[in-house]
Amino acid sequence: MKKILLIICLLAFTSCDYFEKRKISSEEILSEETRELNWHEVDQYPAFEECRNVMESKAAKACFGNKVASYFYARLEAKQPVVTEALDDTLYLYLRISEKGIPAIDSMEVDSLIVQQLPEIRTWLGQSVDSLPKIYPATKRGIPVITTFKMPVVIKAE
Incomplete structure (x- = not known):
């Protein structure tokens, strides 16, 4: 019984890495947005x-x-x-x-x-x-x- 409990505890401690969330910095978000933008087109043209x-x-x-x-x-x-x-x-x-x-x-x-x-x-x-x-x-x-x-x-x- 102790062996099974020890194995469950080991699995629990090692599997916690799978639930960890990766934090994304604002610089990474900005970089991704900049790559996706089409800089040759505008959203609104100049206007009179x-x-x-x-x-x-x-x-x-x-x-x-x-x-x-x-x-x-x-x-x-x-x-x-x-x-x-x-x-x-x-x-x-x-x-x-x-x-x-x-x-x-x-x-x-x-x-x-x-x-x-x-x-x-x-x-x-x-x-x-x-x-x-x-x-x-x-x-x-x-x-x-x-x-x-x-x-x-x-x-x-x-």
């Missing part, structure tokens, strides 16, 4: 006042892009540039929106023909960006983040 109530991701992005494009085209059209030969080309503007909602041109891909015909195009686009209305920044998990958009700007002149 009239686009803030659009909740669906693609529609919100389209609303923002369309508003920026229409604003740029209106500003460029007001300049009434004069060209010596017809233009039908696209330049690419990399528009950066800071975590505070401040727009800036990150870079531009401009064909040399456009620059030759419209030497002030960079200045005009810079002025257009500087005068954009208030922008609410993009968010990721409720935190404002920096975003960059590649925006095509079609230049047609005759």
Whole structure:
């Protein structure tokens, strides 16, 4: 009987390790969350006042892009540039929106023909960006983040 009691006690003491719970530190949780997040997408795109109530991701992005494009085209059209030969080309503007909602041109891909015909195009686009209305920044998990958009700007002149 004592042998059976001794064996049961030994089994009880050695099997307690199976019930021990592993504690996970907050650093481990943060590290795991960071690995799982898709850092190339935001939860909410930057928005102008009239686009803030659009909740669906693609529609919100389209609303923002369309508003920026229409604003740029209106500003460029007001300049009434004069060209010596017809233009039908696209330049690419990399528009950066800071975590505070401040727009800036990150870079531009401009064909040399456009620059030759419209030497002030960079200045005009810079002025257009500087005068954009208030922008609410993009968010990721409720935190404002920096975003960059590649925006095509079609230049047609005759």
